[in-house]
Amino acid sequence: MRIINLSSGSDGNLTYLESDHAKVLIDAGLSCNEIVKRLGLLSVRPEEINAIFLTHEHTDHTKGVDIFSGKYNTPVFAHEKVWTTFDQKANRISSLNRKTFDKAFSFSDLDILPVEIPHDVPCFGYSFFQNDKKISILTDLGHTNDRILNSIANSQLVYLEANYDKEMLMKGTKYPLSLKMRISGPNGHLSNEDSYNALEYLVSTGTRQVVLSHLSKENNTPDLAYDYMCEHLLMQGIEEGVDVKIDVASTRPGVFFRLK
Numbered sequence: 001m002r003i004i005n006l007s008s009g010s011d012g013n014l015t016y017l018e019s020d021h022a023k024v025l026i027d028a029g030l031s032c033n034e035i036v037k038r039l040g041l042l043s044v045r046p047e048e049i050n051a052i053f054l055t056h057e058h059t060d061h062t063k064g065v066d067i068f069s070g071k072y073n074t075p076v077f078a079h080e081k082v083w084t085t086f087d088q089k090a091n092r093i094s095s096l097n098r099k100t101f102d103k104a105f106s107f108s109d110l111d112i113l114p115v116e117i118p119h120d121v122p123c124f125g126y127s128f129f130q131n132d133k134k135i136s137i138l139t140d141l142g143h144t145n146d147r148i149l150n151s152i153a154n155s156q157l158v159y160l161e162a163n164y165d166k167e168m169l170m171k172g173t174k175y176p177l178s179l180k181m182r183i184s185g186p187n188g189h190l191s192n193e194d195s196y197n198a199l200e201y202l203v204s205t206g207t208r209q210v211v212l213s214h215l216s217k218e219n220n221t222p223d224l225a226y227d228y229m230c231e232h233l234l235m236q237g238i239e240e241g242v243d244v245k246i247d248v249a250s251t252r253p254g255v256f257f258r259l260k
């Protein structure tokens with residue numbers, strides 16, 4: 001599999017994944033035009049996209065999906081619970097292209113395990129499997145638990161939310177208290193601290209590449225999140241760049257990872 005994050009964060013989320021026989025998107029949170037432009041950077045035409053997998057209905061994950069699917073006749077996969085919340089906003093997606101799943105399923109040569117995660121609307125992470133390789137995407141969740149962590153364990157590569165620094169969130173003056181409580185609540189987003197706990201577990205299961213994702217523009221910085229992870233890993237004798245590699249996703253296209 002090959003994978004690249006093309007945009008991450010509250011301005012829009014878009015990830016491109018390619019297997020031997022499929023080219024898919026995870027979320028489509030940029031405008032249709034912008035999605036086409038970013039696929040162009042990879043020399044991928046929009047007609048080549050075989051499917052879009054949605055995590056949840058928030059606009060930063062779905063902004064362009066309706067127009068993209070309508071224009072290029074692309075199947076869109078989402079859990080029934082996600083369709084329930086998203087249905088009204090998706091009138092260009094034909095009934096034939098509305099695909100649903102309940103548990104693990106296959107698409108082309110990919111095996112896919114959806115993982116329900118706690119957010120303020122129905123939300124799913126995904127693990128993708130091909131040829132003994134496993135890639136997981138886990139963003140927009142208020143907390144982790146054993147069920148979630150077990151689902152993504154043993155992934156070679158994980159896109160893992162590190163949304164906010166607790167102090168920046170609480171001391172910031174832009175957000176009202178109610179929003180701060182929602183973000184930091186059990187159905188909001190993962191803090192750097194929560195993300196670290198998941199990261200430490202993942203490394204113990206063999207994960208060797210983590211991309212910190214969905215960072216808040218207001219309440220986190222790439223350096224802060226990266227340094228937090230490195231410092232805490234080092235306290236456990238785990239060295240970034242030696243035992244595990246950590247990147248930080250942004251609103252710009254990131255690194256193209258190839259797992260063979």
Ligand SMILES: [Zn+2]
Binds near residue numbers: 009058060140214
């Ligand atoms: Zn989001």
Ligand SMILES: [Zn+2]
Binds near residue numbers: 119140
């Ligand atoms: Zn969300």
